[in-house]
Amino acid sequence: MSTASQEIGTHLDACLAQAVAADARMADVAAVIAACAAAAIDVSAVIGRGALGGDLAAQGEHNSDGDVQKALDVLAHERFTEALRGAPVAEVASEEAEGVMVLNPGAPLAVAIDPLDGSSNIGVNMAVGTIFGIRPAVVRAGDPIASFTDPGTAQLAAGFITYGPATSLVVTLGAGTQIYTLDREAGAFRLTHPQLTVPAQSNEYAINASNARHWDTPVKAYIEDCLRGTEGPRDRDCNMRWLGSLVADAQRVLMRGGVFLYPGDNRKGYAQGRLRLLYEAAPVAMLMEQAGAGATDGERRILDIAATGVHERVPLVFGSAEEVTTVATYYGGRNPAAGRSPLFGQRGLIRS
Incomplete structure (x- = not known):
């Protein structure tokens, strides 16, 4: 329309x-x-x-x-x-x-x-x-x-x-x-x-950080580099947002950019995340793409994925096009440096 x-x-x-x-x-x-x-x-x-x-x-x-x-x-x-x-x-x-x-x-x-x-x-x-x-x-x-x-x-x-x-x-x-x-x-x-256009770049990301210990290597590496700000490879400071409501996070991204991540993780039943392909990920992906943004499962375009069941789950990454592409590079390389920071390493900030 x-x-x-x-x-x-x-x-x-x-x-x-x-x-x-x-x-x-x-x-x-x-x-x-x-x-x-x-x-x-x-x-x-x-x-x-x-x-x-x-x-x-x-x-x-x-x-x-x-x-x-x-x-x-x-x-x-x-x-x-x-x-x-x-x-x-x-x-x-x-x-x-x-x-x-x-x-x-x-x-x-x-x-x-x-x-x-x-x-x-x-x-x-x-x-x-x-x-x-x-x-x-x-x-x-x-x-x-x-x-x-x-x-x-x-x-x-x-x-x-x-x-x-x-x-x-x-x-x-x-x-x-x-x-x-x-x-x-x-x-x-x-x-x-009348016509939303999501900025291609942004310094905001949304993710449930309480699940950090369960994330796989690419997600850990990406978030770690965001947290390192100007001292890390991304060379800029980032802000985290998380509202616990997909529509609210999606509307924020549509209006001012940013990236949203709900990845799969290592918890039982969470290998494919928790969001449903048919009635959550696919509609949001269409809205994002029509506003110049992107939406993937970390690697594959969401709109190219066919469901095999009504309630099938899928990992979801959407938002500013360049940021979604950047996340994909972490998945593509399976970055071996993930976990190098004390934030995600075996030795925590307060462990000796």
Whole structure:
């Protein structure tokens, strides 16, 4: 969706109408985005009430991954599923459902969605979000997940919603990445960032440093060199950011650059990281690439990876193009110098 001719403040519906006028094939995709936007407004209102609306962090059943669902996880899943039922969506793959859900058999589109990203932030007034990718529906006899096994390049559109101080919809229809901000008084999303361009270079990186002892050699080497600042091979000081919410970290990167890393590590069950390819990594990767950034698993382009299961995991590195390329060089060389600093070596800072 190109918004070059749209003014800041234009309503989402008007921008979607313009995209459909330019290419009638986008009508179904536009309808799905509109449905997601409507559900997001509803969910945003619930989140905005916080504890006044009840205990949104109350624990319930387990989801597809065995994680304990919170009340807001379930609510978001229900609201988005219902909204997508009224759109031209044949199937939905949701983090909160074990298998593919059939909504409207014969409809042209399929949606992969994480209805509530950042569940650990529920109840403490920090940013959470929703992530989705829109794909063509595929029918293949004997294959119930056929719509979701093509590489990420098959996505027709992608987006995420950030429920923070403001609620924003970040979206691409394959012609740039835009941000729409919720006008609470009007009850509608309005264009605030017509064309995002991620700076190619940045001094910011985001990673969960508490897992440092579990990282593999390339990640240790890269982060060590960032920490060494002007005294190290990167010859510049870096700042670390980590919000514990993929959408919040992704929006920061989209707006001011930087690199985000959620690598695989040596813990049991973490060899491929913890992020899901279909409804987290692939949509974010499309948004990044449409803003001039990059997204890999450390070595491979995320959008070239085909899923073999609905809840398949993948390591994820995204952000400023030069920085993503730099991370790849550490993987490519399997840098043997990793761990040379006392920060990651066998002899810690306070060990003798």
